[in-house]
Amino acid sequence: MLVRVLGSAAGGGVPQWNCGCPCCRAVREGSRPCLPRTQSxxxxxxxxxxxxxxxxxxxxxxxxxxxPALLPAAxxxxxxQGVLLTDAELDHALGLLLLREAESLELHATAAVHETLRTDNSLLATLQAYCPVKWREVVPGEDVALGNGLSYxxxxxxxxxxxRFGPDRGPGRVVGYRFTDERSGRAAVCLSGVQEITGQVREQLRDCTGLFIDGTCFSDDExxxxxxxxxxxxxxxxLPMSGPGGSLEQLAELPIERKIYVHLNNTNPVLLDDSPERREVERLGFEIATDGTEVQIRP
Structure with missing residues (x-):
């Protein structure tokens, strides 16, 4: 199983067009080592x-x-083959409109996310004016075969x-995905947004080989x-990386081969290659994703 990080930044990317924070300035000016990043x-x-x-x-x-591996040969x-949504945030779903040239598109989303995108902001209605969309409902806890040895x-x-959308504007629906290579049994977890690592969330991390985890902010008050x-x-x-109850504290001791932070906000100092925060994260055994980071989950 191969996992490729296409975009490693949170919404707005790095640099963000309307931001002059230290990381955004570093990318524009070249004053400190900091790579540009696209959205997650x-x-x-x-x-x-x-x-x-x-x-x-x-x-x-x-x-x-x-x-290149995702481009047609002829x-x-x-x-x-399809898109799996973790939620209905625009920075996670707006790209669907840019896939409108497809002959058809298979969309995996929970009923709540599908309803949000189908009604209030009409994103799916706009997309369906260009190409057929086949919705497959995501039901937490159910195993779904994607084909060719991959399931989630x-x-x-x-x-x-x-x-921000939907009929009641209540708390949103967010899911993570645990992918399994059915031939080897090895798993990778994609968790690009997490507010709290509950017991249920922690259970999904058990014995996974690769973890792609929300790294939006380093500190809570950032x-x-x-x-x-x-x-x-x-x-x-x-959930911030640092501080009491942060993801570093909670996940550092888990026996996961590759723990990689994704969805990095432009304000996060770990984006600066020479920052003390970056050194601390790496010292604890975590990696900071860049666009194009690849992880091979081997048998």
Whole structure:
């Protein structure tokens, strides 16, 4: 099984067009080592021939063009088989519109996410005016075969973050995905958004080989401290890396071969290759994803 990080940043990318934080300035000016990054999306395949996306970011066209394995060899027979959504956030779903040239598109999403995208902002109605969309309902706890030796199980990731769309504007629906290579039994977990690592979430991490985990903010007060937002990381629906109860503290001792932070906000100092925060994360055995990071989950 091969997992490719197409985009490693949170919404807005790095640099973000309206931001002059230290990381965004470093990329623009070249004053410190900091790579540009596109918005969060992951591609996964069991055979290097059929591929599935976890989320479709607004940068999806450029991400696919930078990934030869996901491009057609001839004609328009694309290796891309479908898209799995973790939630209804625009930075995870807006790229669906950029896939409108497809002959058809298979979309895996929970009923709540599908309803949000189908009604309030009419994203799916717009997409379906260009290509047929086949919706496959994601039901947490059910094993789903994707074909060619790849399957997934979705699981609930509790959040208090309120949905911007939908009929009631209540807390949104977020899921993580545990992918399994059916030939080897080895698994990779994609968890690009997590507010709390509950017992149920932790159970899905058990004996996985690769973990792609939400790394939005390094510290809980990161955005308010920089004067860029009033909400903390947790209030925005993202567990910070550091501090009591942070993901570093909770996950450092888990025996997972590859623990990789994705969905990195432009304010996160770990994006700076020479920062003390970056050194601390790596010292604890975690990696910081870049666009194009690949992980081979071997038998």
């Amino acid at each position: 999306s992951i591609a996964i395949s069991a055979d290097h021939e059929q591929w599935f996306l976890v989320n479709a970011s607004p940068d999806v066209r450029a991400q696919l063009e930078a990934s 004609g328009r027979a694309t290796p891309l 199980r979705a699981f609930d990731v509790p959040t208090t973050k309120r949905s 955005m308010p401290r920089l004067g860029l937002a009033s909400k903390t990381s947790r209030e925005m629906g993202h």
